Amino acid sequence: MRLKRNNIKPRKPQGARCKKPVLSPASSFEEYDEDFSEPCPTVTHSSQADVGSDAKNELLKPGAMVNSSPLPGPLRTGSPWVQVVGHAGNFRTGPDGKLLKKYCESEQRCLQKLMGDSLRPYVPSYYGVTRHDQQDYNTMDNLLAGFDSPCIMDCKMGTRTYLEDDLRKARESPQPRKDMYEKMVAVDPGAPHPEEHAQQAVLKTRYMQWRESLSSTDTLGFRIEGIQKANGTCNTNFKKTKCNEQVVQALEDFVDKSVPILRSYQKRLKEIRLVLENSDFFRAHEVVGSSLLFIHDRTGKAGVWMIDFGKTLPTPPPLTLDHRTPWVEGNREDGYLWGLDNFIDILTNILSVLLE
């Protein structure tokens, strides 16, 4: 089940009980309407950002960049956390302010490897597995820690959002899904093929390909999944945000046309690109369905991190990827760097127009 909001909707104040999304019969989108059976741990604003001492001194400087602390820091009270997109019920916050994400073995393997890779400053620090109420969780940094009423954007990277193995499985034992048919029809009643209409179900790979073609995944190699603004409004209605102009408009709105914030993001993305191009981990992994999480706040602090490695898999040796070559089945390419190139170009263009 995924968190979905039909449109822009203010979030609940911090410290409120977690809201469980429920399927709305009218729209088939999910909304925050129902209490979880247990409350989230109460969250309070942390007085210090979760950054190194140099970065702490930068807190009030516009455009200051933040790195996630590479090592476990002292325990502190929890920082406020919000989930912009993704599966509902996958997360909880720990008493020490860390973020707990439902255990996924492939994600754990990636996070463990990433702690020893040059990419370490660009992913949430990983602290191992925590068991809670008979459920295992991967424990990681809450990247929102230290931000003051942050604006958050989740962008899913790459040109392919499903695994090559999913295609094989779909061929060998197809399992058409009714929920995905319903999500498809809710956006475009004409999208399903006649046979899909007949069985009122679609294969997941078909649904994922349709989502890619509807959005900028196909055309730009990334797509905006959701944006939460500082005032708490959250928009996840980007399924049809496809062309450059739509993406530019969403990005300009996200940063309120702030040149310092755009410059910070541009600098950080260029840094990430350079590190990705030289990372042993990245070279040897198919990175699918992973997001870049953009966070900034009114103090001018801004950061970008890679998150969600649930569908990031090692390539069979000696195969390595350049992440720019177009995908054909069998080459395992994911288009991640092509998408990042396009993202950086778009930010650069926005900046040059704003500075004209």
Ligand SMILES: Nc1ncnc2c1ncn2[C@@H]1O[C@H](COP(=O)(O)OP(=O)(O)OP(=O)(O)O)[C@@H](O)[C@H]1O
């Ligand atoms: N380390 C983190 N710090 C702060 N927020 C995070 C962190 N990891 C995830 N989030 C929040 O949770 C959301 C979902 O994260 P993620 O993509 O990992 O979940 P998921 O359920 O695996 O998503 P998907 O549906 O794409 O598989 C992000 O958009 C972000 O708002």
Ligand SMILES: O=P(O)(O)O[C@@H]1[C@H](O)[C@H](O)[C@@H](OP(=O)(O)O)[C@H](OP(=O)(O)O)[C@H]1O
């Ligand atoms: O954004 P949408 O349109 O709601 O579609 C979902 C989205 O593509 C998720 O990435 C995917 O989870 P995974 O990335 O984990 O595959 C999920 O599959 P699921 O329903 O099988 O969880 C889809 O339903």
